Amino acid sequence: MANSDETKTARCALGRQLAELRKAAGHTQHGLARLVQYGRSSVASTETGHQYPDREFWVRCDSTLQTGGKLVAEYDRIAEHRRRSALQVVGPASRPMALSPTSFDAPRADDAAGLWEHVDSIDARRLALKAAVDDDARLSYLETEIRQAIHDNERLAPAILTTRMRPLRAYVDQLMAGRQHPPQRARLYTAAAHLSGLLAALALDLGAFRVAHAYAAEAFDLADAASEPETQAWARATQSLIAFYTGEYHDALAYAQDGLRRAGTSPQRIRLTINGQARALARLGDRYGVDSAVDRAFAMLSDHPSVTQVSTSLALGPYCEARTAANAATAYLALGRTADVDDHLTVAIAAFDTAGLRGPQALSRLDLATVHLHTDDPEPEQAATLAMQALTLTADQRLESVHQRARQFLAVARPFARQPQLRQVADLLAERTQVSIATPPALPSPS
Known part of the structure; x- marks a missing residue:
């Protein structure tokens, strides 16, 4: 590859080769993107030569399309030729300049190469930075997948949803090993926190208690690293849920209370209050505390109306009335106060039956x-x-x-x-x- 034009031509050819192999395998751009855990726009831009992703992208494409390593081999060939071309240009200019009385004056144009790096070297470094920085499309893809999975929770068997999420967790690890701009880094950590929290709930559903605790703790640490109080509150609510079902009621209460301290005016306060505080207090026999928590949770519903009739169990937004009623019923039942249960269950069962x-x-x-x-x-x-x-x-x-x-x-x-x-x-x-x-x-x- 003698110059950047030849490199660009080779990269475009590699993109066209990807498109041909994808079509031959019967995949759409969106379908391939899901399989290789990249955004659809990344696949489309690569095939048209407008984007040149890193080596990992081509490794995944080879694996998915079963090409025998053709794409990676061509990527490596292009990279090697570009490296050699850069060395050939930069090499002679790397010799030190002889100092003279005018050495510190402004250099003449024909001497400039002795002072500056070669333009190709600067371009290569800039492209490496751009390749390492996760663009908004990738982050949007990741966030969309996680929100969809949180929505699918309780609709799909936990083992099936876990199988779907495990590759996404590996993808997040790869992104976190890269370099992002600070706002993108915060988004990445927030998405990772939601993913770990979801995996914690799925592990709980499957009875893997130690794994559930580990994922939930990781979710909070990620939220804390992102400096996102609302995500911290959400993670604490998930930790409280797991502690409740593992019989650690004092811990469940402590997690809920810490989440409330972090939540501010966030709608997460409803879930923390009714699912966390009220149920844990009921198990600890605190009748007054349960009444207070239930009253506060229902009062908050008007301040944070749910956009759906039935919110998700791991709601990133506010809890709905049905969820609040169901948790209130569970709390009162633990106290043996069945007179306070019937009305709440009537509301909850009707909504849950409608939602299926x-x-x-x-x-x-x-x-x-x-x-x-x-x-x-x-x-x-x-x-x-x-x-x-x-x-x-x-x-x-x-x-x-x-x-x-x-x-x-x-x-x-x-x-x-x-x-x-x-x-x-x-x-x-x-x-x-x-x-x-x-x-x-x-x-x-x-x-």
């Missing part, structure tokens, strides 16, 4: 089933029917939260052990959680 969110549908039904056992005239058959519905709704998801709530229901149902419907619930739960034969059933056999 099976996890929340199941959890609310299990709470309602427990209410049926606490009345003056208990209805164990109706309670068993609701519990069976809950386990059936989540048959392909096998959520840890649902299994825990089902075990709590069965513990309350012990006085009604002779009911065959309740035995069916216990047997189904044992099957779902792969309880061994040697383990006693959740509901004792009738004597």
